[in-house]
Amino acid sequence: MTGTQPEVTLRFMAAPTDAGLTGTVDGGRVLEWIDKSGYACAAGWSGTYCVTAYVGNIKFAQPVRVGDIVEVQSRLVYTGRTSMHIVTTVASGDPRTGELTVATQCLSVFVAVDTTGKPTPVPGFEPVDEWEREQHEIARQRIDLRHDIEESIAGQVYSDAGTAPRTVLRFLAAPTDINWGGKVHGGTVMRWIDDAAHVVASGWHGGPTIAAYAGGVRFYRPLLIGDLVEVEARLLHTGTTSMHLGLHVRSGDPKTGEMNLTTHCMIVFVALDDEHRKVPVREWEPVSDEDTALDDHAQYVIGVRERLRRHVPTVPPASRATTR
Structure with missing residues (x-):
């Protein structure tokens, strides 16, 4: 029955194939888990197919290790007319002890x-x-706050006038990328975003990096099997140890070459040494007017994010589904 299943919990082991270059589970894989769990929660509540509209304020508090037992719990906390706001908590730990620690928590918005x-x-x-x-x-x-971030991100100009380090990944969306509704998983798109951002961040740092934060992940339209996909990552701002990157995903028919914006977001990577400890990253300085505008934009989003940090992630209580 619709309106009676407000939560979903997925439990599984983190596999060696989930690991990134640092040896722990890749941030993109965690984003994929978040989207799949959130989707299951949204579909269970609405009783219909749902699409990911937004994912925000994803702070990776600690890494998930290969071999950990992983628990991904999604709970509905707010509804609009057609939207469902879902808090997803990812916790992991040693299966021999059963003690789990929160790795990340975020808010997703799905539309039925x-x-x-x-x-x-x-x-x-x-x-x-x-x-x-x-x-x-x-x-x-x-x-x-979400609308402020979305408007700020959408209002930025990314052109050849920018001089910042960037990369563009290009490929075709494969049948293995889609969900049962025939569209590419939002989590798959977020994994692509993480991959492109990693290329730029690691190239700028010249060493290992890891995702620390992702926000403002806005989905505009679905991707289909056979679509030509472009994932562009560009460095916007550097902090002491951090690199802030802007991401744009575009897709379209490879026969025409016409591309449309599918997703945008900002993601933060931190620089690591060979022992996986945070280290200073060399400063990037804006050169063109476009560089300066994007650097200012990144600092604005940092300020908005600081306003969100007063909300400390808390573990949801035990299931209450049977009380409804």
Whole structure:
């Protein structure tokens, strides 16, 4: 029945194939888990196919190790007319002890769609415990902040006038990339984003790097099998140990070459030494007016992110699904 399944928990072992170049689980893989768990929660509540609209404020608090038991819990905390705001918590730990520690937590927004692909109403959600009431209010407050970030990201110009390090990955969307609705998984797109950002960050640092934060992941339109995909990553700003990158995903028909913006976001990588400790990264200085504008934009988003940090991730209580 719709409106009766407000949560989903996935449990599995982190496999060697999930590892990145640092030996721990790749950030893109964690993003993929978040999207799949969130989708299952949204579909269970709405009773229909759902699309990822937004994922924000993803801070990687600690790495997930290969061989860890992983628990990805998604809980509905707020609904709009057609949207579902879902908090997903990823925790992991040694399966021999069963003790899990939160690796990351974020808020995703999914939209329910009908058989024609148009948004369709979802059952309303009312929080029933203290944690849900707190998260319900946080989700409501973040709506305006999210719009601020989206408008700031969408208003930036990325052209050949920029001199910052960048890369573009190009490939075709494969049948193995899609979900049961025939569209490419949002988590797969986020994994591509992480891959492109890693190329630029590691190239600039000249050593190992790891994803520390991702935000403002806005999905505009779906990707289909056979689409030509472009994932562009560009360095926007450097901090003491951090590199802030802007990402754009475009897709289109390879027969025409016409490309449309699919997704945009900002992601932060940190520089590491060979022992995987944070180290200073060389400073990047803007050269062109476009460089300066994008650097200012990155610092604006950093300020917005600081406003979100007062919301400390908390582990959801035990399942309350049976009380509804």
